[in-house]
Amino acid sequence: MDDRMGPAGTEDVDADAEATTAGPRRPLDQMRILRAAVEFIDVNGLSKLTMRRLGAHLGVEAMALYRYVPGREQLLDGVVEMVMDELYETTNAGGLSTSWQEYLQMQAHAVRTIAVKHPRIFPLVATRPPSAPWLRPPLRSLRWVESFLQGLHDYGFRPKVSVAVYRSFATFLLGSLLLESGTLEDLTITEKVNLAFIEDDDLSSYPMISAVTEELKDGGFEVEFEAALEDLIERVTVMRS
Amino acid sequence: MDDRMGPAGTEDVDADAEATTAGPRRPLDQMRILRAAVEFIDVNGLSKLTMRRLGAHLGVEAMALYRYVPGREQLLDGVVEMVMDELYETTNAGGLSTSWQEYLQMQAHAVRTIAVKHPRIFPLVATRPPSAPWLRPPLRSLRWVESFLQGLHDYGFRPKVSVAVYRSFATFLLGSLLLESGTLEDLTITEKVNLAFIEDDDLSSYPMISAVTEELKDGGFEVEFEAALEDLIERVTVMRS
DNA sequence: CACTGGAGTTTACATTGTAAATACCCATGC
DNA sequence: GCATGGGTATTTACAATGTAAACTCCAGTG
Numbered sequence: 001m002d003d004r005m006g007p008a009g010t011e012d013v014d015a016d017a018e019a020t021t022a023g024p025r026r027p028l029d030q031m032r033i034l035r036a037a038v039e040f041i042d043v044n045g046l047s048k049l050t051m052r053r054l055g056a057h058l059g060v061e062a063m064a065l066y067r068y069v070p071g072r073e074q075l076l077d078g079v080v081e082m083v084m085d086e087l088y089e090t091t092n093a094g095g096l097s098t099s100w101q102e103y104l105q106m107q108a109h110a111v112r113t114i115a116v117k118h119p120r121i122f123p124l125v126a127t128r129p130p131s132a133p134w135l136r137p138p139l140r141s142l143r144w145v146e147s148f149l150q151g152l153h154d155y156g157f158r159p160k161v162s163v164a165v166y167r168s169f170a171t172f173l174l175g176s177l178l179l180e181s182g183t184l185e186d187l188t189i190t191e192k193v194n195l196a197f198i199e200d201d202d203l204s205s206y207p208m209i210s211a212v213t214e215e216l217k218d219g220g221f222e223v224e225f226e227a228a229l230e231d232l233i234e235r236v237t238v239m240r241s
Numbered sequence: 242m243d244d245r246m247g248p249a250g251t252e253d254v255d256a257d258a259e260a261t262t263a264g265p266r267r268p269l270d271q272m273r274i275l276r277a278a279v280e281f282i283d284v285n286g287l288s289k290l291t292m293r294r295l296g297a298h299l300g301v302e303a304m305a306l307y308r309y310v311p312g313r314e315q316l317l318d319g320v321v322e323m324v325m326d327e328l329y330e331t332t333n334a335g336g337l338s339t340s341w342q343e344y345l346q347m348q349a350h351a352v353r354t355i356a357v358k359h360p361r362i363f364p365l366v367a368t369r370p371p372s373a374p375w376l377r378p379p380l381r382s383l384r385w386v387e388s389f390l391q392g393l394h395d396y397g398f399r400p401k402v403s404v405a406v407y408r409s410f411a412t413f414l415l416g417s418l419l420l421e422s423g424t425l426e427d428l429t430i431t432e433k434v435n436l437a438f439i440e441d442d443d444l445s446s447y448p449m450i451s452a453v454t455e456e457l458k459d460g461g462f463e464v465e466f467e468a469a470l471e472d473l474i475e476r477v478t479v480m481r482s
Numbered sequence: 483c484a485c486t487g488g489a490g491t492t493t494a495c496a497t498t499g500t501a502a503a504t505a506c507c508c509a510t511g512c
Numbered sequence: 513g514c515a516t517g518g519g520t521a522t523t524t525a526c527a528a529t530g531t532a533a534a535c536t537c538c539a540g541t542g
Contacts (some may be wrong), residue, residue: 027489050529063531072530104491126419127326127364134457136420142447148448163456167465178367179377206383208390215404216375224408235472260493268520304500305521313499 029058030068034082037075041120068087080125084141087114091147101233107148108173108229111138115177119184126178136170138177157240165236172232180221264294269301271309275323278316298378321366325382328355332388342474347391349414349470354378356418359385367419377411379418396479406477413473421462 026032036058040049051072069075090110099105115122115138123140127223132142139145143168152162176191267273276301281290291311296303310316331351340345354362356379366379373383380386386407393403444451 051531052529061491062529063492066531076426122369127368127423130423133424134454137423142450146447149453153449159453162454164465165451166457168469171413171416171420171465171469173416173489174419175412175414178419179412182368182371182372182378184286206365206387208387209383212390212400212404213375215401216407224412228409228412231472231476291497293497302522303498304523307500308520 007076026117028058028064030067030078033058033068033209035076037079038118038121039054041079041124042094042118046124076124077128077131079121080128080140083114083118083121083125084138084144086117087111088141088144088147090114090142094146100152100157100193102235103151103155104124104169104214104233104236105229107151108225110182111173112225113179115181116184119181122177122181126174136167136174138174139166161239164239168232168235173229175227180219180225183221247293252395258335259322261277261476269305269309271319273299274306274309274316275319278320279323279359279362280367282320283359287360317365318369318372320362321369321381324355324359324362324366325379325385327354327358329382329385329388331355333386341393341477343400344392344396345474345477346470349466352414353418353421354385354421357425360422363418363422377408377415379415380411402480405480409476409480411475413469415468417462417469421466424460424462425464431468 025056033054037049037054040054040057051062051065055065058065066074069078072092087110090113091107097106104129122138125140128137128140130140135145139148148166148169152165153159157165203213209216209217274295278290278295281295281298285294290305292303295316296306299306306316310319328351332348332356338347363379366381368378369381371378371381376383376386380389389407389410390403393398393406398406444454452459
């Protein structure tokens, strides 16, 4: 991926059609590997992803992957980048906005879509060490940041304000979506119960919590997200002054 | 940690004085192990923490740890809990507040203090699967949540509002602090450079970014944190209505 | 045909988490 | 004194992992 590629490579047509039961043995390539990794984590969770298993998933021995990927850590970086590129596509597909408010809304929803679609991957997106110190998670793509800043510029934001907005925006998305994806993941699996060590959730000794258990349980993430987003936009309005 | 303990146990005096070069061989216990783990991660990073190395750090073989801790995963849960207990102490030490605004400020700053003190651990705090679905990171302690809700109650918040505030508060802290701690970690080490794969940060093709590199670099986390906090409080004011 | 270079495999090894068996030690029975 | 026993730490062992190095296989070129 040194040579950045749009949707053009050795395989434009026939996208996403490799099954676990190997097809006619198309030769490996980086994209195939990354896509397989994304899919694998989505299904089995990050902790189950090993080079050997990913290899098997692609009908190949583990070591074959190393010709296309420097190592596991970098593979994970690639996964993050891959997922965020999904975002980039979503975003640009969404038609033009008529106001900066709409623009921010669209961007926020696009990121949330990703987070909801890949709850097992999103924590990775959020915690991987940033490749540049000012590339704040979850917005890790230079291309994305560039286009975002451009967008703000087009709506008349001055550079300094744009940066501030970018920061608030990133913080907001990170907080909301990391929480939501964490919960989503939970619902899916429940891999290994950690109770009984350190934490015996005996609510009886926590009266305030018991009193509102119902409200606490209820996800309501979407509502909360929208509310916080509205609020952020409000805040940006002030920044613009 | 089933029997929760304040500062009282086999060792009240002489706190934190175990060096790598074993002392007179005090017998192991869970607290010692957890504290050692926290310290170890602070210094060497999570990825370097192995049972063997932690053992060595305590002057003991790896397997000795298993008498006090079920396994590595649970050890990490314990680390999180340990760090968050630090928060609990900080918070209660801080004297009483005279308004709910002050109260929220104090809590927020307490959490931030932790995040800044343990940047390598905070991502763990943020991403570990929650032991209860409504225990939102980074506020993972039942005790803490209970006391927080109690606090709000004392300032006249109605239950439903308290829950909403708790959520917004958690989201805000998670976003801000995860970003900040991520950056802090970066400055400390730089363990393994991931450049040259997927990401050759050649700014020349990103004009908007280049134009504001300076502003982007500059941390300014504290300022941003305070601003966002003010804003949250503003928002809570509205919620209270 | 021999040959060369790339794609995938085999083999190998150090490191990890952890189970099971063992050795150690100190306090109590006589 | 010595046996004994219960808890604490060590030893040994093993399967799983990431990855280096050598190897096999084969298509395409001279």
